[in-house]
Amino acid sequence: MGKLTAIHLFNVNNIYIKNAPIRHLITRLNNCEAITFPVLNETGYTDNIDIDFPDGFKDIKSIRQRLQYFGLDLREAERTIEVFVIKDK
Secondary structure, X not given: OOOOOEEEOOOOOOEEEEEXXXXXXXXXXXXXXXXXOOOOOOOOOOOOEEEEEOOOOOOHHXXXXXXXXXXXXXXXXXXXXXXXXXXXX
């Protein structure tokens, strides 16, 4: 029997991912008020991850510290990306 998957990234308390693709974390980071730029996944990870954020997503400093604890980081960089735009007719 495989590991169970749990995704609790939008909770107020007990924020974590267990055995889930990193794309879920990227989605959460892209919906975080403390992060003002789009977050892209350049980790190369293909396996599922386990990560928790006991301090939540309150500020960029605590987010980066927690990511660094797991060997990850957020770095400001310049990329050219294609996007969809919603606008009125």
